[in-house]
Amino acid sequence: MSAPLTLNIGLCGFGTVGQGVWKHLSAHRADLETRLGVRLNLARASVRNLKKKRDVKIPARALTTDPLAIARDPSIHIVCELMGGTTLAREVTLAALKRGAVVVSANKALICEHGSEIIATAQKNGGHFFFEASVAGGIPIIKALREGLVANRFPRIYGILNGTCNYIHTQMEENDAPYAAVLAEAKRLGYAEADESLDVDGWDTAHKASVLAWLAHGVWVKTDQMIVEGISRITPADFKTAATLGFGIKLLAVITRDFAKNELCVRVHPTLLPEGNVVANVSGVFNAISVTGDVVGTTFYSGRGAGQDATASAVISDIADAASLLRHGKGGHLLGEITSAPRVTCRLAPPQNIRSRYYLRLTVKDQPGVLARVASVMAKQKVSIASVIQGPADQPGAASLVLTTHESNERAIGATLKQLKALAAVLDEPVLLRIGDFER
Amino acid sequence: MSAPLTLNIGLCGFGTVGQGVWKHLSAHRADLETRLGVRLNLARASVRNLKKKRDVKIPARALTTDPLAIARDPSIHIVCELMGGTTLAREVTLAALKRGAVVVSANKALICEHGSEIIATAQKNGGHFFFEASVAGGIPIIKALREGLVANRFPRIYGILNGTCNYIHTQMEENDAPYAAVLAEAKRLGYAEADESLDVDGWDTAHKASVLAWLAHGVWVKTDQMIVEGISRITPADFKTAATLGFGIKLLAVITRDFAKNELCVRVHPTLLPEGNVVANVSGVFNAISVTGDVVGTTFYSGRGAGQDATASAVISDIADAASLLRHGKGGHLLGEITSAPRVTCRLAPPQNIRSRYYLRLTVKDQPGVLARVASVMAKQKVSIASVIQGPADQPGAASLVLTTHESNERAIGATLKQLKALAAVLDEPVLLRIGDFER
Numbered sequence: 001m002s003a004p005l006t007l008n009i010g011l012c013g014f015g016t017v018g019q020g021v022w023k024h025l026s027a028h029r030a031d032l033e034t035r036l037g038v039r040l041n042l043a044r045a046s047v048r049n050l051k052k053k054r055d056v057k058i059p060a061r062a063l064t065t066d067p068l069a070i071a072r073d074p075s076i077h078i079v080c081e082l083m084g085g086t087t088l089a090r091e092v093t094l095a096a097l098k099r100g101a102v103v104v105s106a107n108k109a110l111i112c113e114h115g116s117e118i119i120a121t122a123q124k125n126g127g128h129f130f131f132e133a134s135v136a137g138g139i140p141i142i143k144a145l146r147e148g149l150v151a152n153r154f155p156r157i158y159g160i161l162n163g164t165c166n167y168i169h170t171q172m173e174e175n176d177a178p179y180a181a182v183l184a185e186a187k188r189l190g191y192a193e194a195d196e197s198l199d200v201d202g203w204d205t206a207h208k209a210s211v212l213a214w215l216a217h218g219v220w221v222k223t224d225q226m227i228v229e230g231i232s233r234i235t236p237a238d239f240k241t242a243a244t245l246g247f248g249i250k251l252l253a254v255i256t257r258d259f260a261k262n263e264l265c266v267r268v269h270p271t272l273l274p275e276g277n278v279v280a281n282v283s284g285v286f287n288a289i290s291v292t293g294d295v296v297g298t299t300f301y302s303g304r305g306a307g308q309d310a311t312a313s314a315v316i317s318d319i320a321d322a323a324s325l326l327r328h329g330k331g332g333h334l335l336g337e338i339t340s341a342p343r344v345t346c347r348l349a350p351p352q353n354i355r356s357r358y359y360l361r362l363t364v365k366d367q368p369g370v371l372a373r374v375a376s377v378m379a380k381q382k383v384s385i386a387s388v389i390q391g392p393a394d395q396p397g398a399a400s401l402v403l404t405t406h407e408s409n410e411r412a413i414g415a416t417l418k419q420l421k422a423l424a425a426v427l428d429e430p431v432l433l434r435i436g437d438f439e440r
Numbered sequence: 441m442s443a444p445l446t447l448n449i450g451l452c453g454f455g456t457v458g459q460g461v462w463k464h465l466s467a468h469r470a471d472l473e474t475r476l477g478v479r480l481n482l483a484r485a486s487v488r489n490l491k492k493k494r495d496v497k498i499p500a501r502a503l504t505t506d507p508l509a510i511a512r513d514p515s516i517h518i519v520c521e522l523m524g525g526t527t528l529a530r531e532v533t534l535a536a537l538k539r540g541a542v543v544v545s546a547n548k549a550l551i552c553e554h555g556s557e558i559i560a561t562a563q564k565n566g567g568h569f570f571f572e573a574s575v576a577g578g579i580p581i582i583k584a585l586r587e588g589l590v591a592n593r594f595p596r597i598y599g600i601l602n603g604t605c606n607y608i609h610t611q612m613e614e615n616d617a618p619y620a621a622v623l624a625e626a627k628r629l630g631y632a633e634a635d636e637s638l639d640v641d642g643w644d645t646a647h648k649a650s651v652l653a654w655l656a657h658g659v660w661v662k663t664d665q666m667i668v669e670g671i672s673r674i675t676p677a678d679f680k681t682a683a684t685l686g687f688g689i690k691l692l693a694v695i696t697r698d699f700a701k702n703e704l705c706v707r708v709h710p711t712l713l714p715e716g717n718v719v720a721n722v723s724g725v726f727n728a729i730s731v732t733g734d735v736v737g738t739t740f741y742s743g744r745g746a747g748q749d750a751t752a753s754a755v756i757s758d759i760a761d762a763a764s765l766l767r768h769g770k771g772g773h774l775l776g777e778i779t780s781a782p783r784v785t786c787r788l789a790p791p792q793n794i795r796s797r798y799y800l801r802l803t804v805k806d807q808p809g810v811l812a813r814v815a816s817v818m819a820k821q822k823v824s825i826a827s828v829i830q831g832p833a834d835q836p837g838a839a840s841l842v843l844t845t846h847e848s849n850e851r852a853i854g855a856t857l858k859q860l861k862a863l864a865a866v867l868d869e870p871v872l873l874r875i876g877d878f879e880r
Contacts, residue, residue: 152468317589
């Protein structure tokens with residue numbers, strides 16, 4: 001028997017995730033090497049500051065400040081891009097793929113913005129691109145979609161893809177705590193970034209939705225082609241009102257495909273989910289995904305969506321897939337790696353036509369006749385009211401008016417909002433949430 | 441470019457699952473062929489009766505009554521064993537593997553009983569054995585364990601692996617219906633077999649637990665090495681009492697590994713799960729699995745555990761994996777196929793040492809002093825009582841006594857049961873359920 005192949009691994013980025021990969025790969029190396037039939041050599045890692053103290057000790061000679069040097073190093077078989085960002089990360093990814101290496105990525109923003117270029121570069125140069133860690137952390141959802149559920153087409157995929165928002169929602173709901181206070185606490189605990197916009201405004205979820213939509217439908221959808229709405233205007237009172245109506249509130253990515261019309265719709269927004277919905281019951285920093293396939297029916301997945309360990313678990317599974325591939329010569333390709341052959345293409349559904357029930361909260365002057373004027377506007381737009389709950393508002397002299405609608409569409413509800421805002425009795429920007437009637 | 445490789449597929453068994461595979465593979469063939477880069481040819485199928493009318497039409501020349509002829513046919517690359525049973529199915533499986541073919545199996549009983557021989561035969565002869573459909577139907581749990589979570593060791597895996605039992609439990613709980621009536625209804629609906637023992641006595645769940653234990657720990661555990669208890673003695677009153685105590689009841693497979701002691705424990709029994717537990721909230725014919733890895737933390741999976749479509753989805757994913765493998769020459773092996781290299785072995789934990797809290801229901805004479813006698817027996821065995829609920833029993837002159845215990849072990853509770861049965865005041869065989877304190 002010949003000596004086993006040694007695969008050299010380079011980590012571009014040696015922060016939380018990079019150190020997690022190094023730590024866990026070192027701890028499980030013997031078992032992995034036995035199962036994979038290769039030697040795994042943690043060869044190089046790039047850092048911004050060579051002198052910084054780190055929890056994970058690695059030899060000084062393995063460190064560099066230049067991630068591109070690792071990407072271009074012909075001795076490195078597997079390049080893990082764990083830096084984040086979309087400029088240097090793009091250069092690193094393309095440089096490694098251009099020499100036919102395997103790139104393992106956790107970078108959803110990069111994939112969303114430059115996925116098409118990355119995949120084309122991989123295919124042209126015999127490189128390979130793996131990205132299990134880019135969506136839903138430790139949940140092996142990428143592998144489930146591209147391999148485990150390969151027999152299916154996907155009319156609907158939706159879920160909680162951002163643990164920070166779910167943590168904030170859970171705290172607001174359970175502790176009746178205002179958004180700003182919970183966000184500050186999340187920052188203190190390290191669950192939210194100093195600049196929270198990527199998380200709370202829905203962009204991170206949108207990047208991940210783009211990755212899932214591509215996997216499931218072979219189409220790149222950019223964030224400016226989606227409805228993307230964040231969570232910053234939701235109040236503890238919204239959670240209470242929603243609960244009264246039998247709903248929880250979650251920030252969801254929703255990817256639906258109408259195969260009859262051949263239309264795809266990708267959107268990200270806070271959503272009212274019926275209390276019995278399994279996604280509605282996933283709380284804290286956990287992620288959850290409901291995948292409906294035309295053959296398998298609905299399957300459901302949850303787990304930690306971020307953090308050093310969960311992300312490292314996903315990165316290492318990609319390294320193992322890469323090892324399995326490289327062991328047999330990298331001319332091959334793994335099941336599910338999208339080939340250059342065109343798949344059936346679909347078009348994006350016009351956002352204005354998306355149908356939903358809606359939850360609408362207005363802060364109005366506390367005086368008689370307001371509900372009549374609101375109802376009249378809605379009637380004019382043919383948006384049918386399903387329920388009305390009036391309650392106190394935070395401002396003196398104001399009342400809160402929560403309306404839910406029967407099924408309508410984005411065009412009608414958009415026109416309704418515009419006219420409502422023009423009413424003198426409506427004091428604040430209305431809060432619009434969508435109701436998710438996904439199951440049954 | 442050369443013409444794509446054509447892979448011939450033979451289906452041994454053309455009942456519900458076999459016809460599902462044929463139907464869905466035919467419907468999705470173009471897309472699968474594009475993605476896999478091979479042609480997939482449904483070449484042969486074996487049936488018991490050539491003249492039987494079937495929903496799925498296939499050419500008469502493709503049919504045979506001899507599954508071994510398909511297994512031995514050198515032109516068939518992928519043999520799907522979908523017959524069930526452990527005699528002819530074993531012959532078919534071994535015959536195909538001996539000529540180096542790929543076998544795709546949904547047969548958990550076969551794997552549990554003969555897995556060691558099957559894997560050894562595959563390795564010796566360059567054959568491959570895939571079995572995604574053997575556990576949890578359409579949920580890609582095999583792939584998750586062996587590939588997606590490859591970075592992990594697994595201290596705990598537990599879940600609902602038998603949809604029939606979960607359907608029966610759900611009906612009993614929601615409709616306050618007795619076991620026998622629900623079972624009869626399940627048979628009428630086709631959810632339960634004419635001979636229900638395999639399902640309701642826990643054997644089917646035990647077979648699946650054996651498969652998962654092998655995947656996660658590399659050890660073959662036979663059903664006679666497990667605690668295996670069924671659901672037939674649970675009453676609607678048990679569901680009500682459990683709910684009063686804050687629990688649901690589910691038939692679970694529980695696979696725990698103590699890495700410090702290097703001990704593995706595999707067991708199957710009805711289990712009280714706290715109401716908030718996500719597995720406790722999966723109802724009807726659905727399966728659910730909680731997998732705790734040492735790196736990723738706890739991940740959770742649910743979906744349809746049986747039926748034509750869900751099982752076909754899993755079989756087709758194995759066919760796709762096989763195609764990916766064969767395209768690159770079957771000398772290779774896929775990530776996670778267990779090699780002949782020995783993994784760290786562990787021993788089975790002595791069942792007597794398994795620790796748990798317990799739920800104990802006694803039917804006792806409705807007279808004073810009985811609780812004192814029961815409590816005295818338990819005290820003698822050092823089983824500490826946590827709660828007592830007395831209520832009416834079905835029999836006249838009898839009362840129901842439900843006790844829960846603090847943590848104890850199988851040895852102590854076994855001795856307790858023996859002594860309780862000897863009491864004149866205890867009228868029926870006691871019902872013992874275990875309490876699952878799995879999370880947190």
